Amino acid sequence: MGFFNKLKDSLSKTRKNFVEKIDSIVTGRKVIDEELYEELEEALIQADVGIDAALELVENLRGEVKKRRIGEPEELRAVLKELIQGILGEETTSLNIDGEQPAVIMVVGVNGVGKTTTIGKLAHYYKENGKSVLLSAADTFRAAAIDQLEIWGNRVGVAVIKHSEGSDPAAVAFDSLQAARARKIDVLIVDTAGRLHTKSNLMEELKKVHRVLGREMPNAPHEVLLVLDATTGQNAISQASLFKEAVGVTGVALTKLDGTAKGGVVIAIKQGLDIPIKMIGVGEGIDDLRPFDAREFADALFERENKAVEQVG
Structure with a gap:
């Protein structure tokens, strides 16, 4: 199955909760009135687009209706898709790994979001694209985190730099960067503990890892990738707001899009926090993590079921 079809399938719950609801609101209506706008606003909020983004989208929709002199309610669907595309942007936003080597990606996020799995899939993605990869087991806080990362390292065929459980995460990150340089590695991916974002001492530890990497290599980490679980809406x-404040998040990897009706959170993250979505996970497979393509996402979200046969992955 092509990636577009996987993406479309993964958004089926969101589409039911969001686009199909919009369809039911506009279908059969004769006029575009205040009640219609209110129902659309409510549908957007329920799809976890967020209150601010929902208000902005509906306000912009009003403006487009006046400007284009739209009279048919059913035309609103296409306009709304355009506006959502506008918030998400036009381009594919991939991680910045093409500058100095090694490119250092520091991965952060709370427990349970699929952080270690995302790191494994990311390592696989880069290896498949001809890059050499090294993993850094700087999550020394959680029992079995190091083992879990090693399992992924073995599966993908990349080495893991580790210390013992409970050791200083910043020291692991330092040693990993030294090893990556010595081995002329293209991409170093640094795992960190699944911070409970309310625990300030753990956030301080994250900042220390960030500082140590930057002291050892100016501009490192080149990416701070925050892993978020789409099902949490x-x-x-x-979570994104707190991590952004602590370590300057440069991009989001959004996991578990296939298990949620809350895919609208993609719009809320981009509109509310101005952090680009850089990777999305659409399934359990090792190939199911890909760079985020805004246009592809909007197309998949608004794809009508009976058009599926026309799409080639």
Whole structure:
């Protein structure tokens, strides 16, 4: 199955909760009135687009209706898709790994979001694209985190730099960067503990890892990738905000899109926090993590079921 079809399948719950609801609101309506706008606003909020983004989208929709002199409610679907595309942007946003080597990606996020799995899939993605990869087991806080990363390292065929459980994460990150340089590695991916974002001492430890990497190599980490679980909806926004404040998040990897009706959170993250979505996970397979393509996402979200046969992955 092509990636577009996987993406479309993974968004089926969101589409039912969001686009099909919009379809039911506009279908059969004779006029575009205040009640219609209110129902659309409510549908957007329920799809975890977020209150601010929902208000902005509906306000912009009003403007487009006046400007284009739209009279048919059913035309609103296409306009709404355009506006969502506008928030998400036009281009594929991939991770910045093409500058100095090694490119250092520091991966952060709370426990349970699929952080270690995302790191494994990311390592696989880069290896498949001809890059050499090294993993850094700087999550020394959680029992079995090092083992879990090693399992992924073995599966993908990349080495893991580790210390013993409970050791200083910044020291692991330092040694990993030294090893990556010595081995002329293209991409170093640094795992970190699944911080409970309310625990300030753990956040301080994250900042220390960030500082040590930057001291050893100016501009490192080149990416701070925050892993978020799409099924948590608006909770993901508060997590993103706190991590952004602590370590300057440069991009989001959004996992478990296939298991949620809350895919609208993609729009909320981009509109509310201005952090680009850089990777998305659409399934359990090792190949199911890919760079985020905004246009592809909007097309998949608004794809009508009976058109599926026309798409080639």
